[in-house]
Amino acid sequence: MEPGTTEPGAAEPARVEPVSPVTGAAGGVREPRAVARIDEFLPRFAREGFSGVLRVDGGPGGAIWMRDGLVVAATTPAAPGPESLLLRSGRISEQDWTEAYAVGAPADRLAAELAGRGVIGVAGLEAVCLAATFDAVFAMVLYGIESCRAEPAGAGDRLPLLPVLPGIEAGRLLRETARRMAYVATWRRLGMSMRIRPVPPAVPASTLLGSDRIRRAVMERANGRRTPRDIAFVLGKGLFAVMSEIARMVEEGVLDLGAPGSAPGGKTPAPEPAGADPGGPADLPRRRPGTSRINEVLAAAGGGPITSRPLLALRSLPRQWADDAGPAGE
């Protein structure tokens, strides 16, 4: 298999530079053990006309689905998929999604069902799926790829719910990934990495006033705990788009990098009074009725005290603490 064969898209293999080892992260973060080069293995599978899934091990790794040598989908925990992009951004309502999913997903026609309901156009949906695939491959490369193993498609295998059909040429995907990694390289001088947890500066910069929505949205979610990836999920925006915006804001001084690896926000309860209740497992706090405030919550939700309620009724609790990451509503 010689490089530079005449397949379209593979004709100009793009150089995708592997990431350097993670910097600024706290001890214990897994470093990539070995680096597999996507710009070597992906063109090879493309030339072979591979159909199946490439399981990618890495930072968080992910999966790349191919059909007849074209990439039809890519998923990774490091970047939001089409569902997150559509729902978290508020582009599609939860109800529309649920209804379309119930009808379309079992028959592998979720995209047609969404478009048929008029909740999103065919072109708009394709653009979202395409963007999610590019973003996922970028994220896998950014976080580091250790190895890749191929599972050829078998009978009954299913593609992810919203694939890009007929698929993306490997060369195009790699060129775009290389372009994005070149941006990442230029951000290093700012101290930018995927591990940062940005915070607004102590003195808010007035230049934010009147700026566009994604900036404001990023600023509001940058709380010193969230990485760019976390912010991308909260907003339902691509990882690369969010990182680009953060880099610009850091450069302009309207956002600080935050302290890497030391996330604030940890809470510990007040120490128990010493000798309050001997016995039981050492060092575990003892239950004192009322301290969890569970009854307040249940009362606020229109229920009685917990002792008189069946457990299943707990689902009527308001969602107040679980996440502040609801739909961005934009």
Place this chain on the structure above:
Amino acid sequence: MGRQEVLAELKLLREQVAGVLETAVASVDGLLVAADSEGDRPEVLAALAAASLGLGKRTGHEVGMGELREVVTRCRSGYIVVYAVRQAALLVVLADEGLDVARLHVESRPTVERLGAMLA
């Protein structure tokens, strides 16, 4: 046991597994030990996690499926996963929908073991 040690374990887990947003350790009867949390009321999360762990154990026992591994709750925008920490405590993890659940199960094993040793 030092609460700071527990908190350090929780922060480490969040940094190791993409998608993990918040974590808390509680006793099995729902009292908070420590939380790596941005929510206002980790005590309530601790109490509910204890209830769901108990419910999971009971349900597993009732249908004869043996020892509980963990309780996984999946919602629109994420997961709530509760692990038993030995006999007397639990670890609850909140994560967004990008979480690789299988990976969390693997990566959280050493955390659960170390927490168990700290709380023993």
